[in-house]
Amino acid sequence: PPSTGASARPLWSSVVTVARSHVLLGAAVFILGVDFPAFARRLAKTERSGFSLMDTGVGLFVALAAASSPEAKGAPSSGGVQNVARTAKGSVALVLLGLSRVIAVKSLDYQSPISEYGVHWNFFFTLAFTKVTASVVYAILPARLDWLVGSILSVGYEAVLQSTQLNAFLDNGNRDGLVAANKEGLASLAGFLALYLIVVALSRRLLYGARSCVRDWVAMVFETGAVALVGLALTYVVHSDVAPVSRRLANLPYCLWMISLFLVTIVCFVLLQIADVLLCQDGMQVDFSQLQVLHKAKDSAGESQEPNLLWNSINFNAMPMFLLVNLLTGLVNIVLRPRTTGTLSAVLVLVVYISVAAFTTVFLYSRKMKLKLPFT
Template sequence: AKVAPHDYPGLTSARAQVILMTVFGILAVDFATVPRYFAKTEKTGFSPMDLGVGAFVIIVAVSSREAKNILPANRWQNVGKALRGSVALIILGLVRLFMVTVLNYQNPVHEYGVHWNFFFTLACTRVLTSVVYATVPIHLDWVVAVILGCTYEACLVFTPLASFLDSDERSGFLAANKEGLASIVGYVALHLAAVATARMLGYKPRNSARDWVMTGLQAAGMAAASFAATYVMHTAVDPVSRRLANLSYCLWMYSLGTFAVALSVGVSLANAVLLPRSAHVDYNLFAVSHADNSHTDFDILWKSINYNGMAVFLLANILTGLVNIFFHPRTASDIVCFVALVGYIYVLCIFAVFLHRKMVKLKLPFT
């Protein structure tokens, strides 16, 4: 039988860790204590904060119905669901836009544009990928990903598109938001590639450690190949640009995603070997159960963050905005930075665990 995605402890922890690292980063980089090279790059290069949007795209992809190969008879039904589900992201995007325009919250124009932001990008990616799956056989998604990624990269390298995106032209809606709109193509390609990989590596029955060893080796091979491709693209063709989500950036994110899978499988295999005799390993789920049904604190935290991931992320954005509006992070001392970040993460974790314990799941309209 196929395995539901929420049954994978590895996916649960990975999704929660991405959310936790992202919400930590969005506030941390506002403090002078944190070196600026941790912040998002302006045009090209590598930075921890550049991982956020790509990681979210991958996490959404590997959790999708397409990754589980579960599609309705009428595949256009998924487009309707994607449209309804994207309403929440659009609402968050409008809230962010309100904070930028009315409350004068910081907004580097070179990131997404004048009006565009992270939430609008995720919403468009979600809808456009659902349209792809409604019109193209699911087993050809990797072909579409390759065609999209390579065609977009060719346009950046061989046409005036890159010059236009790097210019200061901001007249009209398209020019004002050119970075955010152009990058959608790259994120759609990344999403499709992640779905195809998850379907191949993730959602299939396994009965032994040997099956997982093969999965780990496959993931490691993909990571090595994509790391090599990233290096060649970055040094010889087109530098990595999170701002444009070019092919170099997509390869970088893909390599990190497959490396994370290989690392997770390796750690789980080591854990299975070192388990006490009272524990049992379900190799289909790669889940460990103990005789006393005990769970670690991290298990509880990861499940709690997953249970209300969008609510945690929304609260993090609200708290970050309040800190920037009413305080001055760039002039704060090291001790203030430390106390603020610890308190901020503590509040978010307590919020998530409290809601999970009460079995309260917060949802935005239409989700």
Template sequence: MVVAANGYKAQKEAFVSNLTGGSVWEINTVTLVAPTAVLLWSVLQSRQRFFIPYTPAACLTDFLLNCAAILFATTLYSSFPVALNLLLLAPATLAYFTPAAAPRHARVKVAGAPKGQQTSPAGLSDPFPIKPFVTAYRGTMMVVTCVAILAVDFKVFPRRFGKVENWGTSLMDLGVGSFVFSAGLVAARSALTGRTGKMPSLNKRLVTAARHSLPLLILGFVRLYSVKELDYAEHVTEYGVHWNFFFTLGLLPPFVALFQSLFSIIPSYAALALLLGVIYEAILDFTDLKAFILTAPRTDLLSKNREGVFSFFGYLAIFLAGQATGMYVLPREQTPPTDAAFSAQLRKSVLGKLALWSVVWTLLFAFSTSYYGLVLSVSRRLANLPYFLWVAAFNCGQLALFCAIERLCFPSLRGAPDDETERQRCREATSRVLHAFNRNGLAIFLLANLLTGLVNLSLPTLNMGHLQAMAVLLAYVSVLAGVALILDSRSISIKL
């Protein structure tokens, strides 16, 4: 029995490590399913008010669009993502041009505003209103992450989507970085709040950061202990012998607190992120650090965990890039002057800024990897400069897509006369499933890790056919969605 178990463990480790990665184009096409599904949801809601009231049929449709579609995109439709996108886009297009079931909210004009000046409704007091497109972005990112961490153990999930060994791009490599970028995005709220007064001292910032870090570090040690005690299959070159993703997340807050001291010198989180990424890449290329991370024997604590220790600096750059994005995404968007040119209005809007930064990060990524640029290769194991730029470009692009969908389907969302009306409109413009995943994201991620371990210890995942695998994965995603919806329905927010 022990020999069989050890043989299966070795087989799984070999299965997970045999990775070649996929093309950026293929990954983008697969991940496009999430925005396309949100588009269909938004059209059904805005034109037909399909999800009001939220009946069992509406809940099932919500789950199928925003969870099952992502699962199918990464498994059975992994070789045909364009077909799946068209299957979602066709009914969305048809529904959009059908007569609306109920009139949309009319825009509210604020009287007394001088012509050509920016206006903000007098009844709106929240400087950081709920942004449905941000909820959709974070919710779908969490769904993709939860799906992938279990699906990777089944043969129905393509090997090219799993984490690559050293060089290349894959869906799961992108997911890890996107998780960090998303955390940085919401962390910008505290930085924006601090701008209204005097910045707290470094000691106070470190104490606050420690309170956020401690639960994550505890989870990291719990995961380390459980993996070692259960002899669970793991790939050492992912983070190292003892390091895991929770340690990376847990160490981000104190380092970000230190970087806030540099903000008075370089008043741009994007510039700080790029500076850190360039310095880290220079150290990799002009010292022996790259060779140490990739080839050194594991003889002491540092060498055993070198991937997690040094890739942390790349993830810190990604976090700062996410924070830079949050600085213009989270605050209330002011109404542009009515007599301003369209190009000026677009440039000052959140959508315009997201599109602009998507282009900037993409061009920098192309320069870092092209023959006429730095000729570097993406490495999630190193979290090097091309990896950081790739993650930043992808996530800004995703946010821009979700923002565009919101503007298309809910154009009067920000025309509310008061806070309560605005919150009501935002609730109606947000998928309840995605809102639930976003509300308790880290807790759901922890539950997904526990269920993944339970499934792997209970079932021979590598020997299961596609039909069996899909049954298990659908049940797994249903449990996660069910728990998230129950917590949300009871207004429970678990803060870790």
């Protein structure tokens, strides 16, 4: 039988690594795929409210950033002010990427729906603000209260949307002034911060507990699955009776949906890794704290093959890889004019595009070349 590894509380979870890599790869496919007429429009981002596959992208990115944070891992605090400064420094790269996207969109006249985030705002600004603001919250309040702060913030934000003129302001076409021009992106920050804090609390409780055998992980699956089912039920109730799900606003039902989807995603990957552990060859070592087979497999030629090579490669250079696919997307839009591209050509372009991104990340990982963005 496979031997066991250490059962200490893990500082990193291979489940989070694989989940984040899958989300990154999926986002890479969709950010270019949506530009082609062959792409199913029902999968594209909704303009105001509703459920769609691409609406999950920003929510899952925020959730996975929360799940990989020091607070989620239960790491001892290094000091409130120092933590805020470190997070702010690490987020400068995101701000620079956001500014670069604004400049590129305006310079190239690239299609970018204003109703998504606003005129100038984008995903990079949202993620940077969320991480920095969360670090401020943890500098002021004990980490054990994050679930309460997140819940109050999400419910309070929804109450403001329902009881004030904020919703009407966000729905009208007024774009006069910097705030009005970016009102969707600015308003949604409250929802994304709430999502971040709640996912940190859930990850600390459900994902990073010390486990020493498969039975512990099966128990984790049932516990996490139960929380996900409750979240999905609440999503349905709030979506039906209070307000429709809106990624654009990051409102309460959207946060509930993203929390539930994040937990379902984690459960699926844990089940896959349980199967991997149970099916591994006799004598292979297993680290049950991370539910991971440690020994590399051998191919037919006897060469070592690293499990999850693609996912580890993407995770190793996650932000540079995301920057690369954004640059490639812009290049394809300049050269090919995707809106006039047929289905077969679109598929071929997507295959080449994602292959270039995948081979680049695997090559960098195989050479242990970790690309550093400015200020990271």
